Amino acid sequence: MAGIPQPKPGAVTKAHGGILFIDEMGELHPYQMNKLLKVLEDRRVFFESAYYSSEDHNIPSHIHDIFRNGLPADFRLIGATTRQPHEIPPAIRSRCVEIFFRALTPAEIKLIAMNAIKKIGFELEEGGIEIISKYAHNGRDSVNMVQVAAGLALTEGRKLIPRKDLEWVVNSGQYTPRPNKKVPSKPQVGYTNGLAVYGPNLGMIVELEATAIPVPAGTGRVITTGVIDEEEMGEYGRTIRRKSTARGSVENVLTVLKKHCGLDCTNYDLHINFPGGIPLDGPSAGIALVTVIYSAITGEPVDNLAALTGEVSILGLVMPVGGIIPKIKAAKEAGAQRVVIPAENWQDVFTEETELEIIPVRRIEEVIQLVISTEPVTEKLAASSGQQKENFGPPQRGKEELIVAAGN
Helix, strand or coil: CCCCCCCCCCHHHHCCCCEEEEECHHHCCHHHHHHHHHHHHHCEECCCCCCCCCCCCCCCHHHHHHHHHCEECCCEEEEECCCCHHHCCHHHHCCCCCCCCCCCCHHHHHHHHHHHHHHHCCEECCCHHHHHHHHCCCHHHHHHHHHHHHHHHHHCCCCEECHHHHHHHHHHHCCCCCCCCCCCCCCECCEEEEEEEEECCEEEEEEEEEEEEECCCCCCCEEEECCCCEEEEEECCEEEEEECHHHHHHHHHHHHHHHHCCCCHHHEEEEEECCCCCCCCHHHHHHHHHHHHHHHHHCCCECCCEEECCEECCCCEEECCCCHHHHHHHHHHCCCCEEEEEHHHCCHHHHHCCCCEEEEECEHHHHHHHHCCCCCHHHHHHHHHHCCCCCCCCCCCCHHHHHHHHHC
16 A cells, blocks of 8 residues: 555564574674664564654554564574674674684695686696695685686686696785694704684694893893784774783793793893794793793703693793694694693593694693603603692703803
């Protein structure tokens, strides 16, 4: 009837008693998010219309009932998004069970790319698939790279996609390589393998370097490079700035080294470097920082096949950190044979790991014994579990000998 609104059930009302799936849910406008939240709370959807008037007697009674009482919309919501968790309103997140999907492995990227090439009837030059797996971060990237490279070949009347075409696609699209760092081939002084998380379920090996130069007592300086000075946290319109957690972690480490390892860092010029300019969660690199500085000062090499993660307190305790599972996977892919983690992060599922030795620790002294001492690992574990030393210091040697070792 003319002038009388006729509400039509949409996706929300039709989902009553079933499932409502919203793809790219993070792209909804905040106003739409609030409307969706209202529906989830009331389990009813209400209509709005500039043409509706509750005092209009020409409107049928059933239309009045719909506008006054709404329609039932009791459903299970499933939303998918590529947004980061903090970009989704907390009110929506608190009503959902969150599931984070892992990133595709290089082998899976290769499989997707080969299927795409086979589907369009082209061939790939030897070594081309490695370029795709190195630069494609997901399945969509790999297919897009194949599509553009195949377009070049098709324009020139070829069925073979050469490596140079893929390299042109990488350079033109400004693709960045996937983090694929490996552990070093031999132990080094002032170098250790840290572990970090750089995205949802994405872990990686982080290189930590340190040098120690002896200086007159009490005149030492600490230089930290490769990390940000300040970081911003919060949401748009309400943010706070704080000192970088990585820099704060370095200060904690210096205290731990002096109190629990007997090393006065003020007698050395220390330069700590985080190569690569990777966003780093400072606290989780605590035990790795202790290890690399201890190695730089004493001249003892660090086990190159060990990877470390864990926060260290000024009392020498190893505190739990997040992202343990992706960090362990990253260590395995990087070629590590041992991973040192906080004891509070231990899970029974780790006992089923056969390719990697996962070692839980509670104090920083255990970490030093495990990755710097030259004793076999089994003896080190037995020694660390048998008794705890309150004052675990460097090997007893003369002052001149210690300075020479640190200089080397």
